[in-house]
Every structure is written in structure tokens, then in C-alpha cells.
Amino acid sequence: MAFMAATSDNDSLRLEGLKTLELIIVKFANVPEPEFKDHVVLEQYQAQVGAALRPAFSTDTPPHVTAIACQVCSAWIGSGVARDLNDLKRVHQLLVSSLSKLQKNSSCTIYNESSITLEKLAILKAWAEVYIVAMKKKENLMKYEISKSFQKTKKFDEDEDEDECEIDYQSAFNEDLLQLVEPELTLLSENWLLALKDAAFLILPPEFSLQLPHDGGTFYTADTIEFARPQFRKSWSPILHAACLWFSCTGFDMYMNNNLKDQSIGNFHLLFGIAMEALCDPKSNEPISYITECLGSLKALLSHKLTREILVSAFDEAQSFMRYHPTKGYSWEFKDGDSKEKDSNEDKHKEKQKEEPSSAFQRARVDFLLGDIFKKFFPKVNQIVENGTKANEVKNQENEKNGTELKQEKVDVASNNFTNNSNQVANQNNFDRTQPYKSVVAKLTAV
Numbered sequence: 001m002a003f004m005a006a007t008s009d010n011d012s013l014r015l016e017g018l019k020t021l022e023l024i025i026v027k028f029a030n031v032p033e034p035e036f037k038d039h040v041v042l043e044q045y046q047a048q049v050g051a052a053l054r055p056a057f058s059t060d061t062p063p064h065v066t067a068i069a070c071q072v073c074s075a076w077i078g079s080g081v082a083r084d085l086n087d088l089k090r091v092h093q094l095l096v097s098s099l100s101k102l103q104k105n106s107s108c109t110i111y112n113e114s115s116i117t118l119e120k121l122a123i124l125k126a127w128a129e130v131y132i133v134a135m136k137k138k139e140n141l142m143k144y145e146i147s148k149s150f151q152k153t154k155k156f157d158e159d160e161d162e163d164e165c166e167i168d169y170q171s172a173f174n175e176d177l178l179q180l181v182e183p184e185l186t187l188l189s190e191n192w193l194l195a196l197k198d199a200a201f202l203i204l205p206p207e208f209s210l211q212l213p214h215d216g217g218t219f220y221t222a223d224t225i226e227f228a229r230p231q232f233r234k235s236w237s238p239i240l241h242a243a244c245l246w247f248s249c250t251g252f253d254m255y256m257n258n259n260l261k262d263q264s265i266g267n268f269h270l271l272f273g274i275a276m277e278a279l280c281d282p283k284s285n286e287p288i289s290y291i292t293e294c295l296g297s298l299k300a301l302l303s304h305k306l307t308r309e310i311l312v313s314a315f316d317e318a319q320s321f322m323r324y325h326p327t328k329g330y331s332w333e334f335k336d337g338d339s340k341e342k343d344s345n346e347d348k349h350k351e352k353q354k355e356e357p358s359s360a361f362q363r364a365r366v367d368f369l370l371g372d373i374f375k376k377f378f379p380k381v382n383q384i385v386e387n388g389t390k391a392n393e394v395k396n397q398e399n400e401k402n403g404t405e406l407k408q409e410k411v412d413v414a415s416n417n418f419t420n421n422s423n424q425v426a427n428q429n430n431f432d433r434t435q436p437y438k439s440v441v442a443k444l445t446a447v
Contacts, residue, residue: 006052011062014055018068021052022075029079042081049076050090057094063115067122070098074126077177078133085176092180095130098123099184102191114227117219121235124195127181127188128242134178135245189251192243193267194218199236200274202229233286236274237293244271244297248304268310271301 002024005017025042033039042049053076055061056069073091082088102120181188198217202225215221220228247267255264275294282291302308 003048003052007055011065014065015068017052018056018065018072021049022068022072025049025072025075025079025081029081040081042079046082046087046090050094053091053094057097063111063119066098066101067119070095070122070126074129077130085180088177088180095123095126096184099127099187102187112224113221114224114231117224117228118231120191120219121195121231124188124191125235125238127184128192128238130177131181131185131188131242132238132245134181135249138178185246185250189243189246191218192239192246193270195232195239196236196243196270196274198228199232199239200270202232203274203277237278237290240271240274241293241297241300244275244301247271248300248302248307252304252306265310268301268307271297272311275301 002017002020005013006021008014008017028042029040031041033041033043049072053069053072056065061069073095076082076091077088082091102123195218198219201212201217202220204211212225213222216223216225251267252264255261255267275297278290278294279298302311
């Protein structure tokens with residue numbers, strides 16, 4: 001019934017037939033064949049699946065029908081029912097033929113722009129799911145080879161070895177699937193990143209609506225932005241996962257080899273930002289599979305050494321802009337690279353100016369100010385009388401005669417040293433700073 005509905009001339013029947021076919025593939029992909037060991041039931045229906053999908057990729061097929069057919073293709077390839085490479089190529093060629101619709105001005109003008117956006121996003125999503133499955137099969141194959149080499153060094157029972165090898169072989173089949181996807185990765189990766197850039201604009205809050213492109217994005221226009229949001233919401237998570245896998249395995253090294261470091265860093269920030277935004281602000285109406293896709297995307301993105309260095313350098317850069325105010329707390333002052341260079345050059349110029357020797361006018365001005373300070377706040381000195389004895393000793397003798405005692409303060413040695421040093425400096429500069437002391441001595445002698 002699903003085959004008959006999918007090959008019908010009525011578009012509504014074709015849609016329901018393709019949806020039913022996808023449901024059958026998902027539910028019965030792992031059901032074993034009772035008469036043949038290590039085989040599944042759907043293996044004998046491979047020809048019918050290919051025949052039901054082929055009419056949906058013709059040029060006169062509506063875009064929404066082709067979009068559902070792309071989902072069925074990705075579900076069929078990812079199910080692992082077709083283990084032979086030739087059987088995979090039948091459905092794979094249908095997806096390859098759909099890539100021509102990703103080019104500009106390749107869509108038919110008789111359909112509205114929202115349906116064309118739906119078709120293109122469905123094609124990118126289908127290829128993303130196929131690429132994710134291919135990378136998982138490659139990872140399982142590597143684990144199988146490692147476990148197989150490990151088993152040779154250990155001694156296990158023969159029965160246990162055979163059972164483990166069979167289980168690992170079942171998870172490592174279709175190692176040639178990645179070879180079918182790799183020739184198309186250049187075109188796919190470019191469109192994946194463009195689609196994610198559009199998705200990043202569409203998830204902006206309303207207060208940032210002025211940042212949206214006036215002419216629209218790559219896969220939507222300014223008039224169809226409201227219709228494009230739900231379509232992007234259904235497709236962005238597998239596209240993000242596939243883009244992160246490609247970027248960590250191939251894309252980052254390709255950009256670095258072509259001296260495109262700034263472009264690679266920008267793509268890293270795009271992928272990392274979308275994943276973190278989805279994890280920090282999960283939507284209640286989205287399934288839990290979106291969270292697992294985001295976690296898998298971050299795991300793939302940070303598996304490369306250089307991507308981890310970019311992330312660490314971003315934290316260091318943010319810390320360098322951090323400023324602390326006692327009342328306002330922490331704040332960040334972000335500056336461009338050119339302004340940083342200007343500030344560093346100005347600081348170096350200031351340091352050079354500080355190292356220059358002082359002028360004669362500056363030295364004379366400093367001497368004048370020091371002399372003025374000594375005139376106003378001159379230090380206390382021991383007063384000398386005519387007979388050579390100190391005035392303090394004379395006062396002490398008079399107090400002893402009268403039977404009174406006078407407490408004396410201790411002489412500050414540091415202040416005396418400072419006075420002596422300042423007097424030496426004043427003498428070197430030919431400035432008469434002993435005038436206050438001479439006047440005091442003259443008054444005492446007159447008394």
C-alpha cells in the first residue's frame with residue numbers, strides 16, 4: 001500500500017505514501033528474517049523502495065514532495081538494510097541529483113519561495129544525516145579493528161571471541177558509505193554553513209531585528225522570514241552536527257592550509273555559538289533529540305586540538321579586557337586590534353619621554369621650591385650660647401637649682417640625617433639654605 005500510494009499521480013497520496021514508507025523503514029529496519037540468519041526482513045524489498053522514491057526526484061515534482069522523499073532516502077541509507085555498495089548507489093544517486101537544486105536560480109518559478117526553502121533545507125538535512133551515519137560507521141569500524149587487535153594479544157575462549165567479532169562486525173558494516181559522501185562534501189559544507197548562518201539570524205530576539213539582512217539570507221527572503229523560521233527549526237540540529245564533524249575532521253585543516261585562519265575562527269564561533277545557545281536556552285516544544293545533537297556537535301567540534309586552543313584563547317582575551325572598580329564591580333573594555341597597537345605605541349613613547357634627562361630650568365625650579373619649604377618649615381637645632389654651652393643645658397641647671405625637672409624629647413635621628421643630607425644637596429647647588437639658622441644664632445647672641 002505504501003508503494004502504491006508513493007507512486008500515485010495525486011500529490012496528497014504521494015505524500016502519505018512516502019511518510020508511511022519512512023515509518024516502515026524506521027520500525028522494521030532491525031527485524032530479522034526468520035528463514036535466513038543475519039538478514040533482515042526489508043532486504044527483499046530494496047527494489048520496491050528505490051522504485052517508490054525515483055519519481056519524487058523528477059523535475060516536475062513539487063518541492064514539498066521532494067522534501068519528504070529526501071527524508072525517506074536518509075532513513076533508508078541510515079537504517080543499514082542495504083549492506084551492498086551497489087544497492088546503496090541506487091538511492092544515493094537520487095540524493096546526488098537533488099544537489100543541483102541548491103544552486104542559485106535553479107528552482108522552478110511556479111512554486112512559492114517558502115516551498116523552495118523547505119526543499120533545500122530537506123536536501124541539506126538528508127545529506128547531513130547520511131554523513132553523520134557514515135562517520136559513526138567509520139568510528140565503529142576503528143573500534144572493531146582495535147578490539148580485534150586487542151583480542152589477538154589476549155587469550156579468550158573461542159566461543160566468546162566469535163560472538164564478540166560477530167557483534168562488532170554488525171556495527172562496522174557499510175564502511176564504504178563514507179566514500180559515497182566525500183565527493184560532495186565541498187558543496188555540502190559550504191551550504192551547511194550558509195544555512196546555519198541564516199538560522200543564527202532567525203533565532204535572534206526581536207530587539208535585534210535591525211541586525212537582520214535587508215535582502216534576506218541565502219535560503220529565505222525578507223518576505224518569507226516568518227514562514228522560514230519553523231522550517232529552520234526542524235532542520236538545524238542535524239545540519240549543525242554534520243558541519244561540526246566536517247569542520248573538526250577536514251574543514252579546519254583545509255582553512256589553515258589555505259591561509260584562511262580568520263575564516264576558520266569565524267566558522268568556529270558560529271558553530272560553537274549556535275550549540276551553546278540551544279543548550280543554555282532549551283525550548284519546551286523541542287524534542288530531547290535536539291539536546292543530544294548539540295552535545296554530539298560540541299564533542300565533535302572540540303575533538304580537534306586547534307579548536308580547543310581557539311576556545312582557550314577567547315577566555316584569555318576576555319580576561320585581558322576585564323576591569324575592576326571598587327564600587328561598580330567588574331566590567332569589560334573591548335578594543336580593536338588597531339587601537340591596542342596605538343595604545344602600546346603611546347605607552348612606549350611615554351616611557352621614552354620619562355627616561356630623558358631634566359632641563360636646567362626644571363632643576364632650578366626644584367631648588368627654589370625646596371628652599372621655600374625650608375624657610376617655612378625649618379627643623380629645630382640645638383641653640384648655642386656665648387660660653388659654648390647648649391641652651392638646653394643652661395635651662396636644666398636652672399631647673400635643678402629651683403628643684404624642678406623638665407622632660408626632654410628624644411632627638412629624631414632620621415630627621416637630623418635628612419636635614420644634613422638636604423644641606424649637602426643645597427651646598428652643591430650653590431643655594432644658601434643656612435640663612436634661617438644664622439638668624440636664630442644672631443638673635444640668641446644678642447640676648
